[in-house]
Amino acid sequence: DAKTTQPPSMDCAEGRAANLPCNHSTISGNEYVYWYRQIHSQGPQYIIHGLKNNETNEMASLIITEDRKSSTLILPHATLRDTAVYYCIVRVNRGSTLGRLYFGRGTQLTVWP
Amino acid sequence: GAGVSQTPSNKVTEKGKYVELRCDPISGHTALYWYRQSLGQGPEFLIYFQGTGAADDSGLPNDRFFAVRPEGSVSTLKIQRTERGDSAVYLCASSLGPTGGTEAFFGQGTRLTVV
Numbered sequence: 001d002a003k004t005t006q007p008p009s010m011d012c013a014e015g016r017a018a019n020l021p022c023n024h025s026t027i028s029g030n031e032y033v034y035w036y037r038q039i040h041s042q043g044p045q046y047i048i049h050g051l052k053n054n055e056t057n058e059m060a061s062l063i064i065t066e067d068r069k070s071s072t073l074i075l076p077h078a079t080l081r082d083t084a085v086y087y088c089i090v091r092v093n094r095g096s097t098l099g100r101l102y103f104g105r106g107t108q109l110t111v112w113p
Numbered sequence: 114g115a116g117v118s119q120t121p122s123n124k125v126t127e128k129g130k131y132v133e134l135r136c137d138p139i140s141g142h143t144a145l146y147w148y149r150q151s152l153g154q155g156p157e158f159l160i161y162f163q164g165t166g167a168a169d170d171s172g173l174p175n176d177r178f179f180a181v182r183p184e185g186s187v188s189t190l191k192i193q194r195t196e197r198g199d200s201a202v203y204l205c206a207s208s209l210g211p212t213g214g215t216e217a218f219f220g221q222g223t224r225l226t227v228v
C-alpha cells in the first residue's frame with residue numbers, strides 16, 4: 001500500500017543542502033513520518049522521524065507541513081557519502097503493525113563533486 | 114558486535130533445497146523484523162517478532178516461509194523447497210520495542226541465490 005510519493009531521483013552539489021520531498025496526503029493521525037536511506041549494497045539506515053513538529057538531529061532535519069500531508073528531509077551540507085536511495089515511510093508507533101515499514105522505491109539522491 | 118549481524122552474507126542453493134538464514138539482533142532489542150529486497154526494489158516486509166512471538170506474519174509470501182525466535186533473541190528464517198523467485202537479499206532489523214525507541218536498525222543482509 002503506497003502511502004507516500006517521492007520523486008525517483010534528485011541531484012545535489014557537494015556542500016549544498018539537499019532537500020528531499022515526500023507526499024503523504026492520506027496519513028492518519030497516529031502515523032509518524034520516518035526517513036531511512038540505503039547506500040548501495042548495505043542495509044537501510046535510520047535517519048530521523050517525527051509526528052507533527054519539525055525535528056533535527058546530527059544527520060538531518062525533518063520539516064513536516066502543518067496539515068501533515070507532506071514533509072521534506074534536509075541534509076544541510078551534502079557530501080559524496082550521502083549518495084543513496086532515501087525512503088520516506090509512514091507508520092504507526094504502536095501495535096502489531098509496528099514492524100510493517102512500506103519502503104516503496106524511494107528517491108535516488110546523487111551528490112556530485 | 115554492536116550492530117545487527119546476519120549470517121551467511123551470501124548463500125547459493127539449488128532449486129528445491131531448504132535454507133536457513135540467521136539474524137543476531139542488537140542486545141536488548143525485543144523487536145525483530147525480516148524483510149526481503151529484490152533487485153531495484155525497496156525492502157518488503159515479511160514478519161515482525163515482539164519477543165518470542167510473531168506479532169505480524171502477514172508478509173510471508175506462502176507456507177514455504179517460516180521464521181522462529183525461540184528465546185527472544187536470535188531469529189532464523191527458514192525457506193523450504195526454494196524456488197528461483199526466492200532469490201533476493203534478506204534483511205533483518207531490530208529495535209528496542211514498543212516501549213522504547215522504535216527506530217529499526219538493519220543488518221547487511223543475506224544475499225540468497227537459487228539456481
